[in-house]
Structures are given as structure tokens and as C-alpha cells.
Amino acid sequence: MTASRSTALITGASSGIGAVYADRLAARGYDLLLVARREERLHELAARLQQTYGVEVKTLRADLTQESDIQTVEATLRDTPAISLLVNNAGTAQMGSFLASSAQTHQDIITLNITALTRLTLAALTRFNAQDRGAIINIASVLALHARDTSALYSGTKGYVLNFTRGLQAEFAGTGVRLQAVLPAATATEIWEISGVSVDHLPAGSVMKTEDLVDAALAGFDAGEAITIPPLHDEALWQRYEEARLAVFSAVGTGIPAPRYVR
Template identity: 50%
Template sequence: MTQQLALITGASSGIGATYATQLAARGSNLILVARDAARLQQLAQSIRDAHGVEVKVLAADLTQPDALARIDRELQDNPQITMLVNNAGMTVDGGFVTADIAQTQTMLTLNVVALTQLAYTAAQAFRSRGAGTIVNIASVLALVNENANGAYNATKAYVLSLTRNMQRELADSGLRIQAVLPGLTRTEIFQRTGRSIDDLPAHMVMEVEDLVAAALRGLDAGEPITIPSVEDMGLWQTFEQSRSAILPFISLSQPASRYRQQ
């Protein structure tokens, strides 16, 4: 049996670094991608020492076209890669209107453009081999309109929608495709926007090790959507059923009666 080789973006810290550690503990070789080469090298060596797996480091800022193209080529040209953890992402400080628009545009490039390109390339490569795993990291904010930064929420709603469509399109391809929707998680993402996660209610914050362990167990169980803190996934099914109920009515030849002249 071929040993798994996982390419993980945003791997220098937080969710990405924890995926790297936990996948290595399962015996997976790794390709780690992030901007910070020094942190990647330090993480890679600690994983090699702890688990004896092969770890390759590719320093790349995925908001830059040349860097994204380099990682894209790695996915295309390395037939040993069996898994993509599409984790790289960022948020911005403030609401949609108050945030710096240049930072918002950078966020869109990373959270949407880069993720889409790598998901597409991995799907093409894995489909040609009849096997492979794609994990797209979204967020519970994909389901929330009322709170946080609307542009960030929209990027994560995009990731969820894209993943659901990929699951439909690739249903008979032999690929495993999972969307993971973390809630509040203890990572550096809050520090980068000048906030502290310690200011949030403790009962709402999950440790990153618990989050990734739950996500991997959800993948093992074949879950298409994993929301680690939701005990009753019947709630998700109800949400999906409610969404489906409107679909027969969203495109008809006549406007609804409330819009017609009396």
C-alpha cells in the first residue's frame, strides 16, 4: 500500500500545523506550505524527530500569483500526493465597511482564489488516478450573516458551497471530499487582527488539537460536512432540508402573487 502524502497549506501554525502533526502521527508523509520558511522548517524537523516521516517544506505566499503557480505545479506534477488540506486563510480587523479594503482584497485572494485553484488542480489530478482526499477548511461563519466581518463570512460560505458542488460532481470518482467548519478555535488568527481569544467566553472556544482530531475522525467516518462542536447533526440535516424546500420555487415564469398588480 502506498504511504499517504498530504500537502497542507497554511501549515506553519494553528489548524494547518496541527493537521501536519496529527497526520504524521498516523504515518503520513507531508508537504508543508506557508509564507514563513523558518517556522515551517522548525515544524518539519520536530515532526521528523517525533514521527519518522518524510517532510518537505515549500515556502510560498499564496496571495502572489507566481507562488500559487509553484504550489499548483507541485500538485499537478507530484503523483505521490494523495491528500490536499486546503487550509490557508486569513481574516481582517473590523467589519466589512470599516476594514481596510486592500486587506479585504488580499483576503479574497487567499481565501477564495488560491483555495479554488488548488482544489481544482487536486480534483483533476486525483480523479485521473481514481483516488485522493481533499479537505477544504471553511468556518461556521459560512452559516452566519449577522456577526463578524461579512466579507470573511462570504469567503467561507463560498468554500462550503464549492465543496458541496465538488462532492456532487465527483461523487463517482473515488475521491473523498470534506468541508470542515470550525467554530472559535484557539489559534493565532485572532492575534493577527489585534484581538485576543481569551476575551471570548471559554465555553465557545475549542482547542485546536481537539478540532483537528474531530475533523479527521469525521473524515474517517465519511462525513461530507464536519462541524466539530455540533452534537446533533440532525440539526444540519434540518438546515439542509429547509434550504432544499425552497428550490422548486426559486425560478418560475411568473412573479409571486404579492408582486402582481391587483
């Protein structure tokens, strides 16, 4: 993936995965539009990247749980022809009992992880489709594939991101528009501080460095992968998972209840 003065818009860019994407894409020659809540951090990152790579870096403070800020970023995506890559990285988690958090806390997570991502994708795709050019990277999670007793809401939102991206990949197949879903496992970011789970409590050696995660994800993008799982070493496991998933889907088109449900 190379850039000829194209711009990448990255959400959640002030730290963690988003900040590393900013660094790596700047190194590839992209100009950047960095979006996050923490304006001071955005400015510090922008100054460093401009000095290091000589690219243009703009910042946009936005809280993507807020309707007005979602609208601002939507308009930017629609009205900035130079933007050819959207990295939907902004997201949050609250691990623990579903009953322990308020309805508003749950709604904020849904708004950030699902609503904002969906609307920014729509804004970008509207123009990408007209130009027959552009790419979107959606950051999901391996918890899109599995839910634990502390991850019901987070797993649900990331399952949405995965299936939403799959559907769009099918819709835009054969066009100049590309979409990739990235499924990190445990990664060393600040999300652990927010989620209520200490990264120190995870098994030794199970946490991937943020730089390794992004480098692997971009290698997957360059290779044309639709879905990239950076810490999955045995690719055959994923192939068997996909075969089983598709076999189940194909097998339900009978129109007849299975014998175990007939009395």
C-alpha cells in the same frame, strides 16, 4: 484514513490547525509537504515530525496572496504523483467594519481564502480525477452559515468555500475522489491576533482547542462525512437546516412570481 507512503500537502501549516493536521497525518503514516509563509517555523515543525514519526517531511515557503507562489504550489500539486491528500487550510480574517480596511486588504483576503484555494483544488483534482484517487479537505467556517456586522467579507469567503466544496462533491460523487468541508467555530489559533478580535473577549467555554478540532474533523472524514461541524452536538439541527435549504431550492422552480410580489 490511512496512508501507504502517500503525501499530504497542507497549506497554512506553520501553526494552528495546519500544524495539528500535520502532526495527525504524520501519525497516520503520511509523508508531508508543508506550505506556509513562515519558513523557520516550517523547518522546526518538519524536524519534529520527522523525528517523532519517521516520515519524510518537506517544506515549501509560499505566500498564497502572491501569484508567483500560487503558481509554484499549483505546479507541485500537478507534478507530484505521491500527493494524494490536499488540506486547504490557509486562510485569514479581518473582523470589523468593512469600510475600515482598504481595497488591497480585502483583495488579499479574497485571494488567500478563495482564489488560492480554488486554484490549488483545480491543480489537485486534475490529477486526482485522472488517477480516480485522492482527497481534499477544505477548511471553511460556521460563519459560512451566518454573517455578523463585523464578518461580511470573511463570511462571504467561507460561504464560497462551503458551496464550492458542495458542488464538487456532487460532481465527483461515485468516483474515487473525496472532498470534505470542515466548519470550525471559535478555535484557539493565531487568527484571532490577525483578525482584530481578542479571543479573550469570547464567552467562556466557547473556544475549542485546536487539537480537538482537528481530531474531530478527521473522525468526520473517516466516517465519510461531506460536511463536518466539530462543535455541533445536536446533529438533528443540521439535518433540519439541510432539509429546509433543499426545500427552499426545490420550491423556486415555478417560473411565476410569488403573490406577495404581484400588484
